[in-house]
Structure formats: structure tokens, C-alpha cells
Amino acid sequence: MSANYTRNFCIIAHVDHGKTTLSDRLLEYTNTVSMRVMTAQHLDSMDLERERGITIKSHPVTMTYRAKDGHDYKLNLMDTPGHVDFSYEVSRSLAACEGAVLLIDAAQGVEAQTVANAHLAFSQKLKVIPVINKIDLPSANLELCTRQLEDILTIPAEEAILASGKSGIGIVDILEAVVARVPPPRWQEYPQTRCLVFDSLYDSYRGCIAYVRIFSGSIKAGDMMMLMSTGQKAEVKEVGVFMPKMEKIAALGAGDVGYIVSSIKTPADVKTGDTITIASKPATEMLPGYKEVRPLVFCGLYPLESDDYEKLKAALGRLRLNDAAFVYASESSLALGFGFRCGFLGLLHMEIIQERIRREHDVEIISTYPSVIYHVIKHGGDLIEVDNPVNMPDPGTMIEIREPTIRAQIILPNESMGDILSLIMEKRGVCDHTDTLDMNRVMLKCSLPLNEILVDFNDRLKSITHGYGSMDYELGDYMAADLVKMDIMINGDPVDAFSCIVHRSNADNRGRSLCEKLAEIIPPQMFKVAIQAAIGGKIIARDNVKEMRKDVTSKCYGGDISRKRKLLDKQKEGKKKMKQIGKVSIPPDAFIKVLQNN
């Protein structure tokens, strides 16, 4: 089979528009997975992915399809993560393809992620095949969808294929379109071997497994390979393809999608976006688009029980093996003891990692207030990066603080416009474009400080728009802002875990609501507990934890002494499940609860 009978494509869609269901149909139709072993949604294999309906890891698969022209085609389907947190991963998966099937839910129409993904595909010069999916739904609105295709995405309406992953409509049309419209593998003629790493997996027996798309040349077991970003060399132990389980083959050639097992044991050495070449005959140019991924969001993670420190450390290490975008380093907090500063691609990424620590590694953790990376310009012009509010230098030593911003596109129903504009304003955003999408919806383009969307922006967008609003974003520039560090003190002791950077104009509000919230979350205490918010030592808000009023066993005669002791022991044990800050017991979820709807 020549590479000219290979097609590499992906499916891109807004969440829930039916990507996984359709992929499963394609696998089924091409007999890649027999009906018997087919579990619904074959490609989302991680529990968490299945539960949340999101894709975190790539799940490439090779299918064979006999087209109407009589030829057998090798179709490599790349399932890509859809969430904005993973946009770099998405871009690398797209870079491994020549075409993209763009799904639009016939009942929902174009949404923010549809637009963002379509633009990503265009920028990778992929051939986009529009598919209007879920046409079996009574509420399907084909006319609206085709018009949006033309107006918003400038894709000719007649290119659209009508399909239903659920009812199996349009499956052959899609496969035929992939064969006919997606170009054969590009850059095959490049004189040396070049393989794009679009993901990787750590296996405790085999070490790092690179997921690759071969653009030119070939690679086989025994070759000495080289990673072009670092020049690191390693021996190839095995190559293979995804059927969808890994299957060893003799060699990978131009156009192929597969995996490479090498002698590399350190996951961080195999970077997504890197180019693998053959050491003896190396390529001179890397494949385009390689970037060092850098985490955008940071928070401290601490074991609830300090005895669990080693367990947490092991959990982080294991998670990192399969997730190069997640970084961590040890740190300590006055309030929380020894823990780790962790960096994530975004809030979803942060939530997923925290959830996996709790679930798969069984460690109860406390997370501090999330932070972005601030650029602080010191007197004398030095720029320092601050990812933990605790480390924010004294205001007297700096000229200004710059914060990261994002460019967001938000799609929403017309009637929510007023409320969303106030939300954007409250979050210090500026809206500079408004496009009408259809009779009912508009698309806003705006700039927002990244910090402001971290905690509850998406939840509030969803609640204001009754679930119909959607947002996508890319990173913007760093901008100077009037930011200050706010400390929270419990009985006069600063609790560094609650420190945050806020805009001066928001400080009073934020301080008040944080104090109120904490006063509400901390259970009534016997001793007085004051909660204060302070900026530069000046108190801007205060509140008191409710006083405990009654906790007494009424009847306590001689016979009860042992029982009473047991009761008090239980009470004492209960306290151990809390985080002790000075003399105050704080329930571990307080740290998360204060983050919610400020």
C-alpha cells in the first residue's frame, strides 16, 4: 500500500456534539473493532474521560476502508482533546493530520469551541469536512446550521454532510469524503526521516512510548533515533500501530501514525511537538510548530494528613509520567505544612489532576487559591515571575505588576447579553466585537485577565445563559494592572493558603466576601475566631466565626464516665480530620469552598 492510499484525519467538535459516538461508528463500520468487543465510546478509555465526556489523552486508531473507487485506504483517525486547556495538544494532533471532520450538532448549531477548533484546523492548513450531526433529532435545524457554516466559518454549505452517529446515517458519506477530499500525506519527499511526536505514554515496563506521525522516511526497531529539540539519542526498541490496541510492526513509513518504544525512560524527555529523526542521517529542520508547553495556572497541593506527604509525592510523580504539561515542585506553607506547588494548563486540567490524586491515588488533599504567573517589573528594570501570591515582592520594590490576559470568544443567547456584559465588566474585561450568529445568538470577542476567569467565570456564564452560552479562548498579552496582594488572617495569623492577588478596585469586595464565606464555612467554635482580610498590613474587611453556644451532655452520673470519655474521644478524633490553623480547626473543603462563587 503506497502512502498515497493513506489519509490522516481527526474529528473536531464542541463538547457533546457527538465526536466519540461518531468515532465509534467509524471503527465499527470498518471492522476495526468487532461489535462484540465494542464497548460504547471505545476511544475514551480513562474512567475520568468517560465520566466527564472529555478526551485528555490522544487515542489514535488505524482503520482499513475499501472505498467506492475499489482501493483499500489506510485511514488514521486521531481523537483529540477538545478542551481549551489542552489547545497545544490539540494543535499537535491537528498537525499530524491533513484533514479534519468538523462536527456540528444539528440542534445546537455552531458554538464557541466549534469556531476555535475550526480556526485551529484552518491555521494548520487542514482540509475541513463539515458534518451536521444528530440529524435524527426532532429539533435538528439544518437550515440554521448550513447558514452558520457559511456566515461564521466561511465554509460552502454544499460541502456539508448530513449524519447521525447514533442512527448510523452518513457514515459511508463521511468515509468517502475523507478519501476524496483529504489530501494524501504531505511532505513525503523530505530527504530524511521526520516523525512528529503528538503525545506520549509512560509504561512501567517499556518506558516512554512516543505517539508519532511519520512525515518522511521510515523508522524501525534497532535504529538509533534522535530527538531534534535536544539532540538526545536513543535506540528504537519497537515500532507499531494502533488497532486501536498497540500492535508491533516491522517499520513505520511515510504517512503512518503509530508508536515508538525507545530506550528513553524519563517521560519529560519525550516532548509533545518534538521531531524524531534518524541519528545517522538526521533531518536539518524540525517539523513546524514545536513549543515548550508552559503551565498557566498554579496552586499549592498539600496532604490533609501530613503523614501522607510521601504518598502525595509518589502520586504526583506517577501522574507526571503521563502528563508532561503538569509540573510540580516542593514548597511549604506556614498554614498547611509541606506540600507542592503545581502548574497546570488551565482550571480543567487542575481539577482533573486533583480528582485523580484523590481517586486513583487515594490521598486527601487541600488545594490553595489558584494563581496565574505575574510579571513583576522591579526598580532597575528586572522582570521576575511570580506564580505564588505569597512570593509577591513588597510593593515598594517594584514599578508595576503585569498579568496575563486572554482573547475570548463567547457565544450566547441574545437575551443574556446584558448580564454577560456586566459579568465581563465585573471581571475587568473589555469587549471589542459583537457578531450576530443567527436570530437568537451573538458572538462576543473580548479580552479578559486570565486570573479573573480562573475560578467561576465559566460556571457563571453557564448559569446566566441557562447552559446555552459557551466560551473558548487563547492567550493574549501581559498587561500592567493595579494589582495588590491580599492576605487572609485567622485570629491574627496570616493563612498563606488563602493569599491572593486582586485588583485594587475589587479588593474591598473580594476581602469582604472571602471573610464572610470563611466565617460561614468554619463550624462554630468555642473560642472567638476573627477572620480578617488585609492589604499591606491594613485590615480591609473582617468577620467572626459563629460562637458555639451549646455542647454539653445533660446527664452524666458515675456510670457514664467511660461512655462520656468515648464520646469526647470521638469529638477529638473528629477534630483531627480538620486542618489545624493555630487553635482553629478548619474543615479541609473550606479551601475549595471559598473559591466557589465569590
Place this chain on the structure above:
Amino acid sequence: MSGLATAQAKASSAHAPLGLYVHVPFCASTCDFCAFYQTQPTVDGVGAFLASTAREAALVEWTRPVTTVFWGGGTPGMLAARDLEKLAETVRVRCGGVPDEWTVELAPGSVTDERLAVLRAAGVTRVSMGVQSFQPSLLDALGRQHSLGQIDRAYERVRAAGFSSVNLDLMFALPGQTEAEWAADVRAAVARAPDHISTYCLTFEEDTKLWVKLSQGRVKLDPEHEVRLYEQTWAQLAAAGYGQYEVSNFARPGHACRHNLNTWRMNEWVGLGPSAASQHGGWRGANIADLDQWQIRVARGERVTEDRVALTPALLAEDALIFGLRTNDGVDVAAWRARCPDAPWAAVEELLGRLADEELATRAGPVVRLTDRGRLLADSVGAEVMEAFSAGLPVA
């Protein structure tokens, strides 16, 4: 206060008080709130109970005279007059003299002239009557077996029999009870002029019918309401001349229950009968809470088989604080320090200082007492005391 100090310091000496508790495990039926061990009486069961009680008493190493006796239950009044007499005989044989105080709990329905005569003759000085409420509807709601008329007839008989001290037990925070209704109950009790009144806040103990109702959401807890009821009770009884001497106990001068005070001060007492607890001869523990199993053990010469712990000065000091702080006399910290110098007193003193700073406790010389606000938090205080004893480093 020096009296209290010496009493505590000499708890184990030959002159120290010694209590004797007898658990009479019979009740006609089970009250909704009850977590005590009790069972339905049968002729054989009562006979065996009396025989085994005598046998158990014989197992005890009596080293000094008993100063106070308390018969509780269950309902001791369920016993027939001649059975009461037998039980009294067992007690008298072991007492080594006439006790200063001898209390018997009697349900109003069980008060007869015959029983009272037997008890008076035996040397009983104090009768404690479980009234619980003067409101017929609330009595019903508790699953109690007596009427308002019975209460008054019983009270008059007890008074006429000439016992030197009479207590009425009341309960509050009953489901649906208002503050006014409870005030009326307290007034009704005061109007009968008992020497002692105990007021118990209804507690939801596991393994009671009431607990089941609570967990099914049929009864609701309202701590703020309970606080108001507590405060109202304390004020009302103080105004009526009943001095509070413990969270739930009030007495006219000279009528505080010495037996209970003795246990709260961590002195010694011997408990007889199924489920009865003892603190005596270096051990604390309880008998098994089962009539048959208890008899089997006693027959084998075994008693205090459950929850046994060796008494150490530190444990006693800790419990003297936990239970003593519930009393209005408070605790003589210096006396306990002298008796048990190795306990983590620095941590304890730090805690007591904090309690005083927040006006949860007061300090007068060596004696610490809780304030009214502190007493309402006695369990939290107790938990802190335990923590101080377990976490605090011993003073060098």
C-alpha cells in the same frame, strides 16, 4: 475550698468517701429516650438478681465503710416490698455502718406505702422521683407510664413517709415543647417544694427509639432553643431558691446529692448489678449489661469485666477536670497537681488561661470554675482537656 481540696487529695485514704451503686435492671416497658440497661421483670429473674447481687457484694474487697448508697435502674420501685427488703439487707451487711445518704429512684407509679415503709426502715434517706413532665401530652409522647394524679399522690406519700430529701427529675427540650410550657413545668415542680430538682435536656442517644425518629427526620434538633431553655431553667430555679451545683442538678442548701458529687470528684464507688460501673481498688470498669451473663460471671467470681482500665493519677486528674468542671464548685487544680505532679500541667494551665480569657471560666486561687456560658460548652471543654492531657508535654 480547702475542704474540697482535702477531699480530693485523700480520695484513696481510709477516711475517703466510698459510694455503693446498685443497678436494678427492671422496667415495665422501655421509654423512648432510654439508653439504660433494663429488662422486663419475671419472678425468677428478680429472685436470681437478688441472689447474685448478694453474691457479687461478697466478691468486693470492702476496706472501709460505705458513705453513700444509690439504687438506680431501671426502676428499683418495680421490686416488691419484700424484695426491696432483701436488697437492703445485702447493702446493710456490706456498709459497715449507717451511710450518710441512701437514695432510691422511684417511678411515681410504683410508690406504695408498703414499699416506702420498708425503705424508711432500711435507712433510705432520699427518694428520687422520675416525673419528667407535668404535661400529660408530653408524658404520653415520651412513652411514660404515669399520670399527673399519680405523680401528686406519690409525692404526698413520699413526703408523709418522712424521707429527709426528695428529688424530682424533669426533662426538657421534648419534641414540640415551648419555652412557656417548660417554664410551667419548672413552676409546677417548684410549687411542690422538693429538696432537689434535676432537669435533663432530652438527649438523643444511639440505640433509643427517639434516635431512630431523629435519624428519620421525624424530630428536629434546635440547639438555639435548647440554649434558651437551659438559661431559662437556671434563672428560674435560682430565683426559687434552688442552687445549681452541676449542669443538670439543683438543690436547696444541704441537699446536693453526695453520692453523685463523690463520683464527679473521682472518689471511689462500688457498683453492683448488670451494667453497673465501678471505680474502686485501682480499677474502673463495668459489669456486663445483660442479666444472665452478669449472673454467670458473678457465679464464676468475676465482676467489672467490661471496659476495664487501671486508674492512674493522671487519668483521675483528667477526669476530675472533665467532670468537676461540670459542677459549680469547680476543680481544685492545685490539689490535683499535688496528687499527680507528672500530668502535663503546662498544657492544662494554658487551656485554663484561654478559657478564662474568653470568659468561659473563672479562676479563684487554686479553684477553676466554668461560667454559665462555659458550662453550656462543657463537652467541648472536656474534649480540650483530653487534648491537653494527650498532646501536652509533661512538665519537667
